[in-house]
Amino acid sequence: METIANNRCFEGEQLRLAHRAESLGCDMHFSLYLPPGARAGNVPLLYWLSGLTCTDENFVQKAGAQRYAAEHGVAIVAPDTSPRGDEVADDPEGAWDFGLGAGFYVNATEAPWSRHYRMYDYISEELPALLARHFPVDTERASIFGHSMGGHGALVIALRNPAHYQSVSAFAPIVAPTRCPWGEKALGHYLGPDREAWKNYDTCELIRAGALQLPMLVDQGEADNFLEEQLKTELLEATCADTGYEATIRRQPGYDHSYFFISSFIGSHIAFHARELEKSVSDD
Numbered sequence: 001m002e003t004i005a006n007n008r009c010f011e012g013e014q015l016r017l018a019h020r021a022e023s024l025g026c027d028m029h030f031s032l033y034l035p036p037g038a039r040a041g042n043v044p045l046l047y048w049l050s051g052l053t054c055t056d057e058n059f060v061q062k063a064g065a066q067r068y069a070a071e072h073g074v075a076i077v078a079p080d081t082s083p084r085g086d087e088v089a090d091d092p093e094g095a096w097d098f099g100l101g102a103g104f105y106v107n108a109t110e111a112p113w114s115r116h117y118r119m120y121d122y123i124s125e126e127l128p129a130l131l132a133r134h135f136p137v138d139t140e141r142a143s144i145f146g147h148s149m150g151g152h153g154a155l156v157i158a159l160r161n162p163a164h165y166q167s168v169s170a171f172a173p174i175v176a177p178t179r180c181p182w183g184e185k186a187l188g189h190y191l192g193p194d195r196e197a198w199k200n201y202d203t204c205e206l207i208r209a210g211a212l213q214l215p216m217l218v219d220q221g222e223a224d225n226f227l228e229e230q231l232k233t234e235l236l237e238a239t240c241a242d243t244g245y246e247a248t249i250r251r252q253p254g255y256d257h258s259y260f261f262i263s264s265f266i267g268s269h270i271a272f273h274a275r276e277l278e279k280s281v282s283d284d
Contacts, residue, residue, distance in 0.1 A: 010070035049150030062259035072274035105153030108190035167276035221255030
């Protein structure tokens with residue numbers, strides 16, 4: 001573990017760290033905000049998963065989340081969006097929607113991607129264990145959220161591991177990657193041609209298959225230029241209505257796909273998770 005940066009922020013610490021990720025077979029970076037309360041003991045943890053082309057740094061520099069994390073006494077970890085390194089395969093055409101920066105939070109099964117692209121295992125298993133060993137965070141009191149591709153990742157990982165997260169939320173998530181160009185390209189390459197295997201990484205398919213109820217919040221900007229072709233929020237709305245799955249899905253007029261959108265509502269998402277994390281203590 002190597003500390004790359006440590007900046008004081010709202011009386012807490014914004015860290016950037018590097019380590020060897022065994023599940024990915026490469027060196028990785030992640031960013032971690034520790035609120036001031038972490039100096040007194042373990043604090044609850046939020047996982048943030050970023051979108052296409054992002055690294056671990058976009059969220060911590062643009063979202064303005066640290067202020068709210070400090071107020072609510074929660075830590076936020078922001079991992080990178082894919083494996084990295086010269087040995088890691090990339091889109092042979094150099095496209096931005098696949099390969100480096102576009103891991104889609106899956107465990108790839110197809111060569112050459114299966115050698116490194118195991119972001120599902122990294123987020124759900126390796127990173128929590130690493131954080132629990134080295135930092136004052138309580139990984140048993142955790143929630144997860146993300147944006148776009150990361151919103152897809154957060155929803156899928158939470159729905160497949162409901163005992164590990166108290167709540168899940170997303171900004172402009174890809175809710176049905178089996179039915180949009182970004183998802184069809186990524187899942188086709190990472191998982192191969194068997195579309196049944198793709199359903200394990202599709203939020204709508206998981207809910208229809210009987211995923212357990214979790215507190216869920218989704219914000220979608222109505223001026224998002226990816227809404228109609230890639231994000232397809234209406235499919236999640238229909239799926240929840242058909243199955244009785246309870247989710248708060250808010251359409252926000254005038255907001256686009258950018259971090260201006262995220263920064264406008266990040267406070268309400270962190271407050272949402274903080275309430276659910278507090279409930280988990282009361283339930284215990």
